[in-house]
Amino acid sequence: MVQQILTIIIVATAVTWAVFHIIRFFRETGKGKVCSCASCPMKKSKKIR
């Protein structure tokens, strides 16, 4: 029973995390702000245009 509850919590957290990041990705790339990639060199930097 405890295992089941913990499993459900972990899976639900993972799904929430994924949904949150998908939404953030579209919001931020839509605004042309920050890339979600961990290796993105554009973080906190200005863009040449």
Next chain:
Amino acid sequence: MRLSDLRREETGIITKVRGRGAFRKRILEMGFVKGKEVTVVKNAPLQDPIEYNIMGYQVSLRRSEASLIEVVTRQEAKKENPNRFNGVISDQLLKTTARKRQKTINIALVGNPNSGKTTLFNYASRSREHVGNYSGVTVASKMATYKQDGYQFNITDLPGTYSLSVYTPEEIFVRKHILGEMPDIVINVVDASNLERNLYLTTQLIDMDIKVIIALNMYDELQEKGDVFDYESLGRMIGVPIVPTVSSKGVGIKDLFRKTIEVFEDKDPTVRHIHIHYGQTVEKALKNIQDQIWKNKRLTDMVSSRFYAIKLLEKDSAAHFSLSNWENYETIQATAKEELEKIEQELGEDSEAIITDAKYAFIAGALKETYKGNLKSRHREKTERIDRYLTHKYLGFPIFILFMWIMFQATFKLGSYPMNWIDTLVGMAGTQVDALMAEGPLKDLIIDGVIGGVGGVIIFLPNILILFFFISFMEDTGYMARAAFIMDKIMHKVGLHGQSFIPLLMGFGCNVPAIMSTRTIKNKNNRLLTILINPFMSCSARLPVYVLIISAFFTSHPGTILFSIYLFGILMAGAVAMLFKRTLFKTDEVPFVMELPPYRMPTLNNTARHMWTKGSQYLKKMGGVILVASIIIWALGYYPRPDVNKQGPSAGKNEPTQQLAAMAQENPQQLADSTLDASQEEPSITPGQSDPYIVRIGRIIQPVMEPLGFDWRMSVSLVSGIAAKEIVVSTMGVLYQGDRSLESNSEKLIHSLRQAKYETGPRQGEKVFDLATALSFLVFVLLYFPCVAALAAIKKETGTWKWPAFAMIYTTALAWIVAFIVQNVTPLLI
């Protein structure tokens, strides 16, 4: 806050006075100096000018003038000192805050490409920005802070430029930053081994009449040559202090910032504004144009009129654009045109060339007095000697291919040792959890989901580090630029420039920075083309997939197969570029000179930093997106649970994915009936009701992938790889669960892959992976759908969703077609 932003009766303490020339002098004389208190008395009826009280007398300033004075207010002091705020901001606290602000210096790092700005920036700010021995590594500005001697330095690292004209986006960007952001000090990083060319940019900074300090970087190379350079004399001559530095070793950095403080506080006697003499005719023309520009006091308070006048004579479109907002622009334009014609008629040469010649003559004159040595250094001679072989007409290309082959051999062979150690550790973790935990869903989640998924990917960390070691070596030695040079002719054949090859090579690391680095490509169509073919360069995220499949099915020549996959990616990029160039992007070739920097010995520090950054990014991915994806994939394979009442008591104990895997090996017919054929009436797992969600998803995708020889688990793995390519491996780790009794994690997975059988379709019961399927899977992973981060980068660089959507569709379509050909042609060849 700017003084112009203060409200009526609000008080602030002056922290900085910007502006230049006569304005700055006048404003300082009036008492607007650092540390003085100033209060807004009232605004004129049209909000301009504003009356201020300073040192007990009233003075009015135009809003534009007041905007050049920085102040700190009580509100700001409150925000900056939340712990010391007890209801009322005392004068003392306000003054302390002001003093702190007065000791903040905004710095811009400006210099030629590859002069070592980012190395200096990294050393000073302990940042880990990417550096390399080739032009155009920094493609955007980076900011960091550094503290020394009680001062705070806000440093902005700008992209490298050869001049401040408007030829490239970088030049426009740097110029805009200097004129718009008005940094307190510009540090001009000059490569000591290439003084003449580097000082050209310095002459333009001198024209701008701003506070400049020269960091004479790589000074050790100059000393090694035995040259004598009286940099102090040169500094006095041009009115710019010069500090020798070796930024890769941190030599001279403290002195550089000490000098910055002196210049900022106007305590350095070297600083003075000089005029580079362009000859009588040009000087006369400059004066006439300046006379017109001076009529706009508000403009000349901020920017040097001489700088604009020179730019107008250089036919600089950005200068015209900036001046077009001012009232007498038409007169300025007419005067400039008239003077231009006069100069060109009188001197019989293009005015731009006349000014450039004068600048170089000035530099040559200055160096003649201060520099004694070989202009052609021993360092250069060494470089030329090495280049005789590495860029040789016939030898250059085979050497490049050999280097690449060694890189992939080492990635595979050397990587296999630490890989086995990690693998054993992961396997041990699984065995321990299996022994310690009671049966249940959490145990299955940890063993099959987390350890099976994340553990399956983490073992490839050594391969990634070795690959990045080689990429870092290529970048730091200067071989990257040579590789582009060697490839130039081939790139021309496919309609691109050798310059496009650097972003493509960088794509071996990660496609995102590679796509961004295309900004150095001048021609818009060439840039777009390079962006679109970049996903064919196998990024490090795809490496785990290759290594897994190659380890399982190509055991005789793994390194060569890995090399061939990368080479195939390059060939496909070339073929697609050729096709697009002839259809979508028809343009003429743009001539461009490619710089070949001197060879430099890479520093251990930089290489280690590069590898560490990539390694930590990889580990972060493990704890983030890959862990989450593994859990979700596991859950999709685990739920819904079979109905215990219908299935009998044993059904609830085994999770379906494991059950499916076992069934697939023992009796594929039964599994096919139970999972994928909805028309059957008595399957062991009722179709549609108790099938795991992942099977249902697999069933939807399967018809599309079946012609390529992929089973549903491969198809699902490929779909999950859209988020990040490593997830293909973690998903396979979860879906092809093997025998838990096997100790090594990768051994389990490889064993499962070798044993996997088709569960449906015409090849039902046959093994999924033969050489043809394994090859077509490798090719599909190489070519299909760029990951979401790469798509975001394409969107950012092209400014529209049209191109990422196009990249998404054409790469996947191409992947399907090529994989189909490979699947059907390979059996004929073997």
